[in-house]
Amino acid sequence: MLLTLGVCPVNTAPVRASTSPTNLIMNPSFENGVDGQGIPLNWNFEICEGVGNATATLDSTTYTDGGYSSKVYSGPITQTYCLPTNGTRNVGFxxxxxxVADPVNFTDLMDSPDGFSFWFKLQPYDNQSGMAGFDIRVFGAESTAELDYAFNPDPSLTFVNQTGIGSFLFHGYQPGQWYHFSRNLRADWMRLGLPLKHLFTLVMFEGLVLQDGSxxxxxxxxxxxxxxxAGNLSPSVAITSLTPSSASTGETVTLGFAVNSTSPVSEIAVNWGDxxxxxxxxxxxxxxxxYLSTGDTPSRSFTINVTVTNTGGQGFAVADEIVNDRPPTVTITGLSPSPQNTGQPVQLNFTASDSDGTISAVRVDWGDDSKPDLILTISSNSMCPATNCVLPLGAIILVRWEDPAMIAQGTIIAFRPTGSADPNYLVIHRVVSVMPAGAQSGCSQVGFYTKGDANSADDPWNVGCGLPISQVVGVYQSTLAPPNGPTITTYATHTYANTGNSQTQTFTILVNAMDNSGSFGSQTLVKVIKNLPPSMSSVSVSPNPVVAGNSVTVLFSARDPDGTVSSISINWGDGTTIDSLGSSTTSDMHTYASAGSFTISITASDNAGARSQATSTVTVNAPSSPTEVQTPTIFGVSPSLFYYAMLGITAIIMSLAVLIILRKRKTPV
Incomplete structure (x- = not known):
């Protein structure tokens, strides 16, 4: 296609157009300096191997705009060359x-006679032999899409755009003269039958070299x-950086983006997705x-949308930012009283706070395999999510149970509602009816009908078998002081039952707080609990006093508050062998051999090795000694002597009487 170039020869700088849309060419008037190799910034210089001494520099001596032009010099061809010979001639360039930094479709180029323009001036190599040619090559993203504007003084040259895609050929220019070239690039591209959907990516200014002999x-x-x-286009936007790629709530997220707009930008809006x-x-x-919160999840992805607006419309770019919830902070402030013994209620004081939400629940594990305490922070919404439900804020302590029978009508329970899509959602309502297992066909578990205190309507599961006991999480125990904002300052109480078979045992108390996002924070406290010794009671000794040689009985009772009594021993205090008794013994007997006051010591030992002692004093008397008895007398004579005397006198009298009688019989009358 042969066209005639309309030229505007000038010897001085021409007047520039007044107002124009954004130019796609960077450093168009070469005012931005050069790179490290001396090439004008934003431009690239390439030569054929066979062209010698070729350069691309800035020229401040001749220009049409500003204070510089770009000067590209081409020398002769050496023995090596990069284009095939044309007859006897060597060709180079x-x-x-x-x-183009931000390519656009050819259809988006400005549809105007001066959509593509530049000023140029040509000068022959040696000012004698003439010029080989100068052309401008415009490329699309596809390698086969090319448009050429050729200023060719030698029509015999056929190497210009040998692909035959399309070119415009111009004649009639003179050396040493500035020319202003102006074309409708969009229309020319379409005129050659090239697809407008292609991206405009490269513009190339090419100086040709033709050498024939010398x-x-x-x-x-x-x-x-x-x-x-470009025409009146909507801007293009690209995300260039997003740091950090994974952030925590409360952390600054920085977004970088690039904007390419052919007309002034009227607004930039960044929607952060929250x-x-x-x-x-x-x-x-x-x-x-x-980002202040991740809602009800420990981690959340937010889509960031950057919208840039100009007169041509809007451009968009999106990026995703992962934001992680910050876990709660738990601080244990003390455990009282101190020291702590088994069987003694202890109070744990702690604070649970959440910097980016609220505390939903606190779990206190006392470290002794007991059921952990569950402390829920509730509001009117979480306690009874229904119309006109108004209840004050407060933390509720729940206990777990072993026997379902402890849940009776009127008991407040925390449970997962049947059919709930959120397994972490709890309802805290009062039991209004208990359905025993087997009360109805198909009811294998104990069930409950429930209702909120502030609600007039029954709960939806109050039909058939009711709420199965397997859905129940805990039973209401007590209510603590309401929390203040995202912080709970509260306490929990516990009684340690025993220390096992040791006199002391170390327990690790764990306080685990969960926030509204499901993140957890915890702190532990290590405490030593002391075993309580056995106790002795009802010690009595009988008889007291007792005579030596007679037996004495001691009665007693021993018990262990946090374990079992393992043995009992009795020291009678008289140096005899200590009695070792069984753990269930309640009495013992002993005989003291000598008189005196003796302290009886009864010692009970428990399974942990602790001991306690009770004492009692017994008095032992010696047996009574024999004493002289005053014998009674008869007329000053002991009765036996008196009796013997009387017998003797009687015998004498009787003997005299017999003699008298006998004498009388011998005397004759």
């Missing part, structure tokens, strides 16, 4: 190009004020935000 045709070309305009939208300045490319 130099390329000065820019890759004759060199080449040129130096100058460029200035290169413009390729209900917060910020509007940084239209020139801002960084914004930041602090």
């Amino acid at each position: 130099t390329q000065f190009r820019q890759f 004759t060199v045709k080449s040129e130096t070309f100058w460029l200035d004020d290169v413009k390729i305009y 209900g917060t939208t910020t509007r940084p300045s239209t020139g801002a490319r960084v914004d930041s935000h602090i």
Whole structure:
């Protein structure tokens, strides 16, 4: 296709157009300096291997806009060359190009006669042999999509755009003269039958070299004020950075983004996905935000949407940020009284707080295999989620149970409602009716009908078997002081039953707090609990006093409050062997051999080795000694002597009487 170039030759800088949309070309007038290799910034320079001494530099001596132009020099061809020969001629080139930073579709280029424009000036290599040619190559993203504008003084050259996709050929320019080139790039691309859906990615300014023997045709070309305009397009937005990629609540999240707009940006809005939208300045490319909560989950992904608005519409970019809930903080402030013994109620004081939510529950594990205490923070919504339900805030202590029979009508229970989609959701209502297992067909468990104190309507599960006991989490024990905001300062009480077979035992108390997001925080306290010794009671001794040689009985009672009595021993205090008795013995007997006062010591030992002692004093008397008895007398004579005397006198009298009688018989009358 042969076209005639309309030229505007000038010897001074031309007047620039007044107002225009955003130029897609960066550093179009070469005012931004050069890179480390001396090439104008944002531009790229490439040469054919066979072109010698080619350069691309800034020129401050001739220009049309600002104070610089770009000067691209092409020298002769050396023995090596990168293009095939054309007859006896060698062909080479130099390329000065820019890759578009933000490609747009060709259909989005400005549909205007000056949509693509630049100023150029050509000068022959040796000012004698002439020029080989100068062309502009425009590329789409696909390698087969190319449009060429060729300024070709030699129509015999066929190497320009050998792919045959499409080119426009111009003649009639003169060396040393500035020319202003202006075309409708969008229309030309479409005119050649190239798809408008292709992305415009590269523009290349190419100087050709033609060498035939010693004759060199080449040129130096100058460029200035290169413009390729997009139409009235909506902006394009890209997320460039998001730090940190995984943040915690309360931590600053910083978002970086890039904006490409062919018209002034009127608004930038950043929707952070948590209900917060910020509007940084239209020139801002960084914004930041602090996420306060993850709701009811320990971790949550928030979708961040950046919306940029200009006269052509809106552009969007999205990114996802993972935000993690901060767990609760638990602080144990003390355990009283101190020291702690078994059987003695102890009070644990602690504080549970959540910086980004509220405390939902506190679990206290006392470390002795007892059922943990469960402390729930409740509100009117969580206690009775129904219309017109108004209850004060407060922390409720629940206990777990072993015997379902302890749940009776009127008991307040915490339970998971049947059919609940959220297994962590609890209802705390009062039992209004108990359904024994087997009360109805198909009712294998104990069931309950429940109702909230502030509700007039029955709960929906108050039909048939009711709420199965397997859904019950705990039974109401007591209510603590209401929490203050996200912090609970409260206490829990417990009684340690025993220390096993040791006189002391170490227990680790664990306080575990859960917040509204399901995150946990905990603290432990290690405490030593002391065993209580056995106790002795009802010690009595009988008889008391007792005579030596007679037996004495001691009665007693021994018990252990936190274990079992393992043995009993009695020291009678008289140096005899100590009696060792069984643990259930309640009496013992002993005989003292001598008189005196003796202390009886009764010692009871428990399974942990602790001992307690009770004492009692017994008095032992010696047996009574024989004493002289005053014998009675008869007329001063002992009765026996008196009796013997009387017998003797009687015998004498009787003997005299017999003699008298006998004498009388011998005397004759």
